Amino acid sequence: MTFRRLRILLLLGVLAAAAGLTWLEQTMVRSWRAPLDVVVIPINGDGSPKAARAIRLLQASDFDDINAFLEREIERYGVKQSPAIRVTLLPELKQKPPAPPRDGSVLKTVFWSLQLRWWVYRQSDSRLPQLGTIKLFVLYHVPQGNVALEHSLGLQKGLIGVVHAFADPGQRHQNNIVIAHELLHTLGATDKYAAGGMPIYPQGYAEPELPPHLPRHQAEIMAGRLVSRAGRVVMPPSLEQCVIGAMTAREINFDEGFKRRFGSAD
Numbered sequence: 001m002t003f004r005r006l007r008i009l010l011l012l013g014v015l016a017a018a019a020g021l022t023w024l025e026q027t028m029v030r031s032w033r034a035p036l037d038v039v040v041i042p043i044n045g046d047g048s049p050k051a052a053r054a055i056r057l058l059q060a061s062d063f064d065d066i067n068a069f070l071e072r073e074i075e076r077y078g079v080k081q082s083p084a085i086r087v088t089l090l091p092e093l094k095q096k097p098p099a100p101p102r103d104g105s106v107l108k109t110v111f112w113s114l115q116l117r118w119w120v121y122r123q124s125d126s127r128l129p130q131l132g133t134i135k136l137f138v139l140y141h142v143p144q145g146n147v148a149l150e151h152s153l154g155l156q157k158g159l160i161g162v163v164h165a166f167a168d169p170g171q172r173h174q175n176n177i178v179i180a181h182e183l184l185h186t187l188g189a190t191d192k193y194a195a196g197g198m199p200i201y202p203q204g205y206a207e208p209e210l211p212p213h214l215p216r217h218q219a220e221i222m223a224g225r226l227v228s229r230a231g232r233v234v235m236p237p238s239l240e241q242c243v244i245g246a247m248t249a250r251e252i253n254f255d256e257g258f259k260r261r262f263g264s265a266d
């Protein structure tokens, strides 16, 4: 065998192993048999003292309402799992993840997602993740008037979330909505909102059996927003007003997990 062939064979082997690990990891986290391990890695998003302070004051318990939300919603679909997630807060990371391409071209996005996974792997030296751990990099920024934060994202391959959050204790509950949304992306949930943030009916609405024009008090988590009484698309105040809709439940494999657990199709 020539050296060139050997190299190609090795590369194919590495790719196959990576694909196998991705599959194994997804099977593990989507089985809903045990609490999900989640690590939160805070990053100073704008280099500001205020973000630095917010990070210094962070505690793992700041993310408790994400667990409470998941526990409650899992139970609504028939299973009691307490806790639903175990959050470990890691020390601040002094590097930022590679930014996604601005033009959204498919090729660039594929390249960037490989780059991101490689970057995450490089951070993993001693502390970071074992297989099956969801890695959420949370970048804290000082709120700037009406300037929107960069788009947060969650990747199923590699179980990676990059979340842009506000460095303001008053925003903690809404930050947790964004974190929960990206966490569910890593488990296979898709977005349920259209351009402009408008929830898609019916799957992006709480109580989808009601007609879309009726105002809601709750939001479907993968839409992240609800249409208020005043007809405005708004984010609810906290995860207490968020639900996991039937379509998201199917996407994150509640059905399969529960079937296996109870040995019944219904």
Ligand SMILES: [Zn+2]
Binding pocket: 181, 185, 190, 191
């Ligand atoms: Zn999303």
